[in-house]
Amino acid sequence: MAQRPEIYRHWHQVGEGIMRGDSPFTPGERELxxxxxxxxxxxxxxxGAHTAVAVAFGFPESLMPSLLDNIDEAPIDERMKPVLKFVRKLTLTPAQMTKADAEAIFTAGWEEIAVHDAVAVCCYFNFMNRLVFGHGIEFDPxxxxxxxxxxxxxxxGYANRDDLPxxxxxxxxxxxxKEAISSSS
Amino acid sequence: MRGPSPLTPGERELxxxxxxxxxxxEFCHGAHTAAAVAFGFPEDLMPKLLDNVDTAPVPEKLRPILKFVKKLTLTPARMVQADADAVFAAGWTEAALHHAIAVAARYNLVNRLIHGHGIGANPDTFRARGAHIAGKTGDNWKENESVLDRQGQEKG
Known part of the structure; x- marks a missing residue:
């Protein structure tokens, strides 16, 4: 992204807004x-990277494998389950989304803005995943x-200050x- | 979609x-296919591309790019170096591949925004939308943007 500022100049601000802006979902839930x-x-x-951020925000390390295995049986707040099912379907079979997928989120007690925000995070990572695959970027585990x-x-967070005043x-x-990190280490 | 790029705006719309x-x-497919047509691609090209990217009557140079974005869309985890090499072998630069990836990733994002919010499509408006999108080039981007804003307000 740094190599193509003509395309991605504003992308960090999009990421910061989606992942850290005001939302019914905590930053940790969005990282999850x-x-x-x-x-x-x-x-x-x-x-690897964002599961680790979710863990840094307090989710147990064992949660992600169980979510990928079976959302229904994973040890997570029941309210998150329809949200995760929604983003699963939107990722794997986007054209099959129905009103019922959103209704399940409302039934779990979320307001409408929660669907917006879950969609935004899901879209953002369907974009990022394809940038990574398209460029063959490898993960250092x-x-x-x-x-x-x-x-x-x-x-x-996601901000890149290079382009900002x-x-x-x-x-x-x-x-x-940065000051907080340097003073704690 | 409109910044300086080895790919023309029409190729990016395609x-x-x-x-x-x-x-x-349906929404993005209709609108951006119409924009590609407005930039000069024939109307019957898109159905043929979707039917078979190997045989569609598209300029040969574009074919490996279209195959690349197809794989990146449908089976992203299966991308290999050979997919990129086919693009380079057709004479494209690395910058061209960057731009193709950016467009493909962007529409994988936008398509899911549309599906996630259940936004329907009105085929009657595709031609007009496509022309508008195609008209948003370079210097007159802001002007067209304000025209679209005005139309949006008029529609209420």
Missing amino acids: IAGYVSGLNACAYCH DPDKVRMLAERKKQL EDHPLVRKVRAG | IAGYVSGLNAC
Whole structure:
């Protein structure tokens, strides 16, 4: 993405908005959806990275494999199950979506904006997974490195300050996050 | 879709319409196929591409790009170096492949926005939409954007 600023200049802000902006879903829940969608697409890079961020936000490490195996039996809040089923279908068989898929989310107690936000995260990672596959980008599974990068993503989010003015809120956030990381290590 | 690229806006619209057809997204498929037609591709090309990308009457140079985006859309995890090499062998640069990937990824995103929100399609509007989309080039992008905004407001 850094190689093609003419295309992706604003993409980091899209990512920050979708993954860290106001939403009925916590950032951790959105990272869980990201890791799950990427797992369905067998994108080792995004799956590994975003599952680790979901773990950094507090989800147990064993959750993702059980979700990919069977959502119904996975040990997760019942309210998340219809959301994960929705993004599963939207990832694998998008043309088969029906109103009932959204209704199941409302029945679980979510408001309409939750469907919007789940769709956005799902779409974002169907995009990212294909960028990774299209360019043949490989995942480095070294656990220490994965944990370190996940911690950075948790604290810094998705903003890339290179294209933004110094006083932009995202730039201030990234700077504060970097200071927090350097003072804790 | 309109920035400087080794792929013409029409070629990018053709990829957009093709990817959307593979994803059975009627809305994007209809609108972007019409835009590709407005940029000069023949009307009967898209059905033939969707039927068989190997035999469709498309410029030979474009064929490996269309095969690349088809695989990236339907079975992304199966991409191999040979898929990219076929694009390079047809004479395209690495930048061209970057741009094709960007268009394919973008429509895999947008198609799912449409399907996720259950947005239907009105075939009567495709030709007009396609012409509008095709008209949004370079310098007059902002002007056309405001025309579309005005029409949107008029429709309420």
